Amino acid sequence: MDTNASSPPVAYWQLRTRRLTFERRPLVMGIINVTPDSFSDGGRNLDSHAAVDAAARMIDQGADILDIGGESTRPYSQPVDAEEELRRVLPVIQEIVRGSNIPVSIDTSKAAVAEAALEAGAEIINDVTALTGDPAMLRQAIQSQAGVCAMHMRGTPQTMQDDPRYGDVVEDIFGYLRERRDQLVAAGLDPARLALDPGIGFGKTHDHNLALVAGCRRFLDLGSVLLVGHSRKAFIGKVMARENPAWREADRTYGTLGVSLALAAQGVHVLRVHDVLATRQALSLFTACRGGE
Numbered sequence: 001m002d003t004n005a006s007s008p009p010v011a012y013w014q015l016r017t018r019r020l021t022f023e024r025r026p027l028v029m030g031i032i033n034v035t036p037d038s039f040s041d042g043g044r045n046l047d048s049h050a051a052v053d054a055a056a057r058m059i060d061q062g063a064d065i066l067d068i069g070g071e072s073t074r075p076y077s078q079p080v081d082a083e084e085e086l087r088r089v090l091p092v093i094q095e096i097v098r099g100s101n102i103p104v105s106i107d108t109s110k111a112a113v114a115e116a117a118l119e120a121g122a123e124i125i126n127d128v129t130a131l132t133g134d135p136a137m138l139r140q141a142i143q144s145q146a147g148v149c150a151m152h153m154r155g156t157p158q159t160m161q162d163d164p165r166y167g168d169v170v171e172d173i174f175g176y177l178r179e180r181r182d183q184l185v186a187a188g189l190d191p192a193r194l195a196l197d198p199g200i201g202f203g204k205t206h207d208h209n210l211a212l213v214a215g216c217r218r219f220l221d222l223g224s225v226l227l228v229g230h231s232r233k234a235f236i237g238k239v240m241a242r243e244n245p246a247w248r249e250a251d252r253t254y255g256t257l258g259v260s261l262a263l264a265a266q267g268v269h270v271l272r273v274h275d276v277l278a279t280r281q282a283l284s285l286f287t288a289c290r291g292g293e
Contacts, residue, residue: 008223009022009267010022010220010223010224010225010226010269012192013147013192013193013195013225013269013270014147014190014192014193015103015123015124015146015147015193016118016122016123016124016144016145016146016147017123018103018123019192020064020065020103022225022269024287025264025283025284025286025287026260026263026264026268026269026270026271026283027064027065027269027270027271028062028063028064028065028270028271028273028276028279028280028283029063029064029065029066029067029105029227029229029270029271029272029273030055030058030061030063030065030066030067030273030274030276031067031069031229031231031272031273031274032051032054032055032058032066032067032068032069032092033069033072034048034051034068034069034070034088034089034092035069035070035071035072035088036072048088048091048092048095051068051092052091052092052095052096052099055068055092055095055096055100056099056100057276058276059100059102061276061277061280062276062277062280063102063276063280064102064103064270065102065103065104065105065124065270066096066102066103066104066105067104067105067106067107067124067126067272068089068092068093068096068104068105068106068107068117068122069089069106069107069108069126070084070085070086070087070088070089070107070108070113071085071107071108072157073128073157073202075157075161079157082110082112082113085108085110085113086112086113086116089106089108089113089117090116090117090120093106093117093120093121093122094120094121096121097120097121097122103123103124103147104117104121104122104123104124105122105123105124105125105126105147105149106118106122106124106125106126107126107128108125108126108127109127109128109129109133109134109137110133110134110137111134111135111136111137111139111140112136114127114137114140114141114144114146115140115144118140118144118146122146123146123147124146124147124148124149125137125140125141125144125146125147125148125149126148126149126151127148127149127150127151128151128153128157128199128202129151129153130150130151130152130153130180131148131150131184138184138187138189141189141193142187142188142189145190145193146193147193147194147195148184148189148193148194148195149194149195149196149197149225149227150177150180150181150184150194150195150196150197151196151197151198151199151202151229152173152176152177152180152197152198152199152202152203153199153202153203154202154203154204157202161203164203164204164205164208166208169204169208169211169212170211170212170215170218171218173198173199173212173219174218174219174221174222177196177198177219177222178222180196181194181196181222181224191223191224194224194225195224195225195226195227195269195270196219196222196224196225196226196227197226197227197228197229198212198216198219198228199229200212200213200228200229200230200233200235201229201230201233201234201235206234206235206238206239209230209233209235210235210239213228213230213259213262213263214262216228216263216266216268217266217267220266220267225269225270226267226268226269226270227268227269227270227271227272228263228268228270228271228272229272229273230256230259230260230263230271230272230273231252231256231272231273231274231275232252232253232256232274233252236252236255236256236259237249237250237252237255239255240252240255253274253275253278256273256274256275256279257275257278257279257282260273260279260282260283261282261283261286264283264286265286
């Protein structure tokens, strides 16, 4: 991938038992929310059989990673306890691992959930609190040697959209991620196992989100895998409505594809999306039109 960044390109992401390499296109992480209340697909995959079926479809469509979550982190969502979170996600992870070789990520901020998911075969801990929400999470991540994604979030899901403000949103979040990266590595986390996520939609206004997308190349200077989760988020609907008020309630898949290509052009390593097939097809043409770069 041609990033045009000042730091050396990242060649791979080391996971618990394997590594993912980055070549011509971003990797596609498919989202499976085993929840009743996630903002875009809440309830659709709450039944474990439905979630496993959704996983099988995403694998057939070309997903490189599956991200399984059992607790919604949408604005003003209510937390669930670890027991309920595990009840939702463990059967799904076990069945995916049993039936495929695709790497599985557990989307959680609880060390107990991460531990059980890794024991079931997960490879990655995707933590929206950047491993700050549970004092035991960092130790769990280091001991398990899992891949880790640490995300920026202002506050908590219950408070993050209460008047978020930044001086320069790109530089402020760059500074946070740099500091958090340094803290995690100093504590013993292998930097090759670390991905960073600027946290689009987590404590940001619509304009903040657009600025982050436009400036995402800046985060490559951190020298870590860059993962972005932008799929179907509210800022996409707002931009579409500015263009045409009739699009305010439109399907955000097409807008998400526009953002995905903008991120791919900047060298983002992993795109976290709901619509795997559409994303893979768009990236296929994007790559071909760039001469296979």
